[in-house]
Amino acid sequence: MSFDVPDDRRYLESHEWALEDDGTVRVGITDFAQDELGDVVFVELPDEGDALTQEEEFGVVESIKAVSDLYAPVSGEVTAVNEDLFDAPELVNDDPFGDGWMLEIDADDASELDELLSADEYEDQIA
Amino acid sequence: MPLQTPPLRGLHDERGAKFTEFGGWDMPVEFDSIRSEHAAVREAVGIFDVSHMGQIHVTGPDATELMQRLTTNDVTRLHVGDSQYATITDEDGVIIDDTVVYRLPNETDDGARADEDGEPTYLFVPNAGTDESTHERWITYRNEWDLEATVDNRTDEYAMFAVQGPDAADLVDDVTAESITKLDRFEAQYATVDGVDCWIARTGYTGEDGFELIVPWSEAEHVWSLFDCQPCGLGARDTLRIEAGLLLAGQDFDRESDPRTPYEAGIGFTVALETEFVGRDALAEIEREGVEEELVGFQLIDRGVPRHGYDITNTDSRVIGTVTSGTMSPSLEQPIGLGYVPVEYAEPGTTLQVVVRGQSKKARVETTPFIDTV
Numbered sequence: 421m422s423f424d425v426p427d428d429r430r431y432l433e434s435h436e437w438a439l440e441d442d443g444t445v446r447v448g449i450t451d452f453a454q455d456e457l458g459d460v461v462f463v464e465l466p467d468e469g470d471a472l473t474q475e476e477e478f479g480v481v482e483s484i485k486a487v488s489d490l491y492a493p494v495s496g497e498v499t500a501v502n503e504d505l506f507d508a509p510e511l512v513n514d515d516p517f518g519d520g521w522m523l524e525i526d527a528d529d530a531s532e533l534d535e536l537l538s539a540d541e542y543e544d545q546i547a
Numbered sequence: 548m549p550l551q552t553p554p555l556r557g558l559h560d561e562r563g564a565k566f567t568e569f570g571g572w573d574m575p576v577e578f579d580s581i582r583s584e585h586a587a588v589r590e591a592v593g594i595f596d597v598s599h600m601g602q603i604h605v606t607g608p609d610a611t612e613l614m615q616r617l618t619t620n621d622v623t624r625l626h627v628g629d630s631q632y633a634t635i636t637d638e639d640g641v642i643i644d645d646t647v648v649y650r651l652p653n654e655t656d657d658g659a660r661a662d663e664d665g666e667p668t669y670l671f672v673p674n675a676g677t678d679e680s681t682h683e684r685w686i687t688y689r690n691e692w693d694l695e696a697t698v699d700n701r702t703d704e705y706a707m708f709a710v711q712g713p714d715a716a717d718l719v720d721d722v723t724a725e726s727i728t729k730l731d732r733f734e735a736q737y738a739t740v741d742g743v744d745c746w747i748a749r750t751g752y753t754g755e756d757g758f759e760l761i762v763p764w765s766e767a768e769h770v771w772s773l774f775d776c777q778p779c780g781l782g783a784r785d786t787l788r789i790e791a792g793l794l795l796a797g798q799d800f801d802r803e804s805d806p807r808t809p810y811e812a813g814i815g816f817t818v819a820l821e822t823e824f825v826g827r828d829a830l831a832e833i834e835r836e837g838v839e840e841e842l843v844g845f846q847l848i849d850r851g852v853p854r855h856g857y858d859i860t861n862t863d864s865r866v867i868g869t870v871t872s873g874t875m876s877p878s879l880e881q882p883i884g885l886g887y888v889p890v891e892y893a894e895p896g897t898t899l900q901v902v903v904r905g906q907s908k909k910a911r912v913e914t915t916p917f918i919d920t921v
Contacts, residue, residue: 458782459582461875462852462882480904482852482876484581485782487904506850515581 423451423546425518430493431542432475437517438493440512440530442527445494448521449481452546457483460512463505465490470498472525474532480520481512495531498510500524531533553598554706554767564780569879570675570797572599575780584783585877588753588915592712593779596771598894601678603685604707608694618648619826620786621819622669625650630733630748634809634817635673635681636826640833641806644681644796645814646671647750649735660737670701670746670761674796679704688825689791692877706767709756710774719747719758722773727758732921740770752784754791754920786874789883791917798841798855798869799885808833811887812907813842813915820839840868840887845916846879847901849908853884858902859910867892869903877919883917885908 429439432480435453439446454460472478472492479490479532501523505511512520527533537545552575553559559566564575575596578584587593605614613621620633629872630649634642649672653665680701689696710719720728724739727747735748743766751757762770788795794814800807809818810833820831849855853873858866873884884901892899897912 459580462850464851482875484786484877485576487852487854488798492783 424517425433425450425539425543425546427539429517429545430536430538431482431490432493433545434491434537436491436493436538438533440527440533443527444499445496445525445527445533446449447493447523447525447531448516449490450542451516453488454513454516454520455486457481457486459484459515460509462511463512463522464483464497465501465505468498468501490522494525494527496525496527498523499526533536538542551599552676552886553596554764555596555598555771558768558771559596559778560780567781569781570599570677572675572890577780577782581780581786582877584777584779584867585786588712588755588779588783588787589715589878591712591776592718593713593777593783594771594774595709595711595781595784596706596915597709597759597781598706598767599675599682601675602670602701602707603682604668604670604701605679605696605697607694608665609689609694609807610667610669610696613685613692613694613696613698614648614671615822616692616824617685617688618671619647619818619824619830620647620648621822622650623822626919627652628734628736630735630750632814632817633671634814636809636824636830637686637802638826638829639781639806640799640808640829641802642809642812643773643802644673644677645794645800645817646673647748649746649748651746652701652737662746672707675774677796698880704764705824706762706770708752708760708762708771708774709753709757709879710760710776711751711755713756714757715757716844717761718774718776721759723747732756743770745770750794752791753787754793754916754918755787756921779871785872786877789874789885790816790870790876790878790916790918791920792885792917795872796840805869805871807887808838810834811838811841815885835890838890840889841893842871842887842915843893844883844885844913845899845910846913847884847910847915848884851901851903851906851908853903853910859886859888860900860902861892862898862900864900864907867899869873878904878918883913885915888912
């Protein structure tokens with residue numbers, strides 16, 4: 421089975437993606453992760469204004485069968501949370517790289533993204 | 548120890564199933580998605596490979612007595628083609644396993660079916676991974692009591708499929724040479740499926756109408772392929788089961804980690820105290836004195852999903868129990884679960900709390916089953 425791995429973003433080994441645009445980093449989980457989890461039924465996310473540290477837990481995604489922690493790709497302040505997921509967590513399954521995004525972080529140092537996996541490296545990890 | 552594999556492991560793999568270890572078996576947990584498989588069973592029909600379930604065959608002049616003394620229900624109520632839900636308990640009345648006991652046609656010494664002559668014959672279905680210990684238990688007691696009965700573990704000889712859902716009767720009837728629609732719930736018969744002799748019972752584990760087919764291992768792939776419907780994995784079986792308030796061995800009762808009696812587990816109807824069986828005296832005393840804790844269903848009012856092992860507390864945050872099963876109910880779209888609590892907290896409507904990853908979430912005791920079942 422092949423999974424989408426867009427090459428416009430970076431990846432964590434724990435299956436989060438990070439897409440940077442002018443210092444703001446949008447975060448979600450990958451196509452592979454949503455497939456492994458199965459039907460997502462619940463997402464617990466931080467509040468706007470919360471401070472995150474790279475590689476620390478920032479929330480939880482739950483499917484019918486499993487619970488999975490979420491890890492921050494960069495340090496910074498949460499500037500937006502995708503509240504659509506509270507009523508429609510299935511967006512994570514339907515469109516993990518698009519409407520299923522989880523939060524946006526105003527990165528303290530966007531160069532932290534360089535420490536993450538490239539699309540090719542992530543693809544190798546899930547192969 | 549290598550996992551045992553069901554006869555259709557390869558077929559499921561080709562179909563894209565994901566697998567999980569269950570009771571020592573490598574079983575499909577999900578084919579498409581738990582939600583779609585669950586919906587297929589609630590709204591139409593789905594088929595499950597449950598070949599990991601045990602198959603113990605008992606026959607001989609004392610077969611009825613052996614079954615009677617090792618299961619809690621009254622086997623003498625069974626006529627040929629009947630089945631009953633029962634528990635297997637130890638001397639303390641603690642559930643070792645739950646099972647369905649089928650009364651097969653009588654058999655002669657050479658295994659031929661002989662309705663009039665022959666000896667009473669039973670097949671019962673222990674849970675996955677318990678067939679060997681159950682077989683040993685039957686042999687040990689048979690020898691101790693000096694009963695004349697043959698006990699065979701046929702788990703590796705028979706596959707088992709569950710066809711479940713409101714359209715199950717039509718679908719099964721379409722593939723059987725003999726009509727099976729006249730069977731009532733918990734009735735069973737032999738029927739021919741495209742030339743294959745199968746034992747077909749109107750039983751199941753989803754809360755829906757449905758049938759379980761016991762199929763010779765070598766014919767499993769052929770019989771499975773005749774059913775053009777949604778294949779379902781153990782994930783959907785779990786969510787369907789919880790909605791129906793049905794127990795899962797090893798989770799809702801576990802002799803080692805959480806010993807429970809049938810009365811605590813809410814299946815006191817499986818106990819026929821007027822019969823003699825292992826655990827009978829202990830259960831009679833418990834029945835007389837009442838239980839201290841019982842299994843309840845609950846719905847989480849706050850957001851979150853209850854999971855096996857989470858603490859249940861009262862509203863003062865004192866731990867009073869543990870979640871044994873929990874899920875986000877696909878039918879109700881609400882988080883639901885089962886767990887043992889002291890009887891004073893068991894009344895439907897009682898407010899409890901479930902500790903979900905360190906946070907107390909409000910919950911309310913509900914009547915089970917959570918959904919209408921057959």
